Amino acid sequence: MEDNKIIDLLDIRVQADGQEIKFFDSEVYNYNVEIAKGAAIPTLSVISDKEAVITQGNPATVTVGGKTYTFNFVEN
Numbered sequence: 001m002e003d004n005k006i007i008d009l010l011d012i013r014v015q016a017d018g019q020e021i022k023f024f025d026s027e028v029y030n031y032n033v034e035i036a037k038g039a040a041i042p043t044l045s046v047i048s049d050k051e052a053v054i055t056q057g058n059p060a061t062v063t064v065g066g067k068t069y070t071f072n073f074v075e076n
Helices: 002-011
Strands: 012-016 030-035 044-048 052-055 060-064 067-075
Touching: 012 067, 044 052, 044 060
Parallel strands: 030 067
Antiparallel strands: 012 044, 052 060, 060 067
16 A cells, blocks of 8 residues: 555646645645745646646645645645
8 A cells, every 4th residue: 555655646746836745645635835925826737647637726626546635825
């Protein structure tokens, strides 16, 4: 099972405004991402060999391989 998780982590990389989200874990489905007060909501992108569907906004969602990840952007 641990091998599958490592493969998933290598196969899916989520980025916000071109910067990789370092804490992304393919087994965690909800994230709170801190952004600077007054900052624009980042645009998400995915690097993966699997097809990805992204819904931008707040919250934003990323669906890859039948799994949906939700990203809530919270001002710090």
